[in-house]
Amino acid sequence: MKKNVQLTKGELFFNSGLSIFINRVSERFDLREHAHDFVEICYVWEGSGFHYIDDKVLRVTKGDLFLIPIGISHVFRPSSSAADNQLIVGNCIFEQSILHAIVETMPNTIGSYRYAHIGLEQTQGWIKFREHTNEFGSLFDRMLQEYRQAKQGFQTMLFAMLLELLLVLERRLDNSSLYSSDETSVRDDRLDVILHYIRTQLHEPITLRDVSRHIKLGERQLQRLIRTSTGFTFTGLLHKERMERSCSLLKETTYTAAQIAQLVGIHDMKHFHRLFKKLTGMTPIGFRKAAASANLKRSYSS
Template sequence: MRRPDMHVEKGEEFFENGFAIFVNKVYEHFDLPEHLHDFYEISYVWEGSGFHYIGDQTIRVSKGDLFFIPIGISHIFRPSSPHPNKPLRIGNCIFDASLFHFLTSILPEQYHMYRFNDLAQHGGQWLQMREQSGEFEQVMSSLLSEFQQKRTGYETMMCGLLLQLLIVMGRTIEHEEASSSPNQDRMEAVLRSIRSRLADKITLASLAKEVGIGTRQIQRIITEHTGASFSELISHERINQSCRLLADPSNRVLSIADIAAAVGIQDPKRFYRLFKEKTGVTPATYRRRN
């Protein structure tokens, strides 16, 4: 969900000397608020586990997951825990629209770059996939190495590696579509229902009734798509929404207790404890930092 004042990261902050590819490998924390960007991004989960809040979805992530994020899609990665012994490390490869369009149009359609051509033309569609045997890590490692060492011809090498990564991603998508889960639409319905009722008491029975499926089936769907239990998902959604509210300057008039109540936690002490447990900082500290 995009707020009008949501932070927009710009490619000019990262690209140097006219070369429109930037690669890094970073540990995720709760300091960075949800954001969007004016460039394309491929994010790879290099280490650990956590959650990816992207668009209107919450996705449990772990090593081997990869996301293709177009221009204008709001997202943020959050670790499962703020403790340093449970890190979430993400590799990012970002590149501008003109380079992306060039790489996805230089080959004839029969060379199977049509999926990314469609993304370039229509936009707004993010993709998620998971590697089978380290194929994403291999290419991401090569991209990072070329970017850091900057040996002669590294720009051309990185363009070739990015094209290779897009091809490997296309193969993975085809494989996953052949065995896709029929429960994705139901999971999206579950998330929509939860987010529309965060200020209320949400029980598994009431959620099942609203979505129109059994409680056991809902539990299976939630675990399948997020790796979390029903209560864990509710907590994650409430804390993530409170992060959004605390980071929004228009909510400065609201007290911490007001924010807690807005996400369905009536006891401020419980909210304080849960927020610090999930983010590693207090609600007041989070508000000051953002």
């Protein structure tokens, strides 16, 4: 476990002798990165955002699921703090001893199988899954309902549902349909993280080194990833994002070109005008007039 990471203990959640806990929460920016002394299965129920896990940053959307063993540090964060952009995550947490119990108490069905990937000491790192037809969501719906209603025998029912979920994941791993904590599995997600960082920091003097430190990737590797994925250099991508934001502001606000240049992190107006005309073929004033004219034509035609 990394230093200065909060340890969350299962005793805060387990009660009445039940070592399984299910919830559904809206993730927030003020939550701290943490590790735990229990096993956790997290399911992205709604929305999108980012999962900071074990020194990686992954883009997550509805249908993603993570199996996280003891001691792995992580935290979910929404894409933005806007009220209409929530990231809803379901958590199924349980003691490691339950995995032992599943194997030990069912020798005729799975005891000889012993879980090729999940259970006991096999799960050394976190694993990411992606559902195909709401198979994870439907199971989490049932588990949460069972947990909240707490009807007679719900403990046994939760145990059986957890076994079902683990077997679904085990079968998926047998078919090799997984993302895991190795570096190659998260490469495609990194472009989303890069773009999110750049777009939220456009007003700042962003450098390649800044992004490299944020995404924890070497500067040469970062340049290569951007070039392969977008066809731009880092500088070219940054210019493109700044001019696209400028176009949006010219169409949607009454800010002057000088104000917009400041908002996108360019403090030299000659440089701003040169970049804008190079990428759009027009001056900022010409672009605003053209956009207003197009809107007027659409309003008449409607």
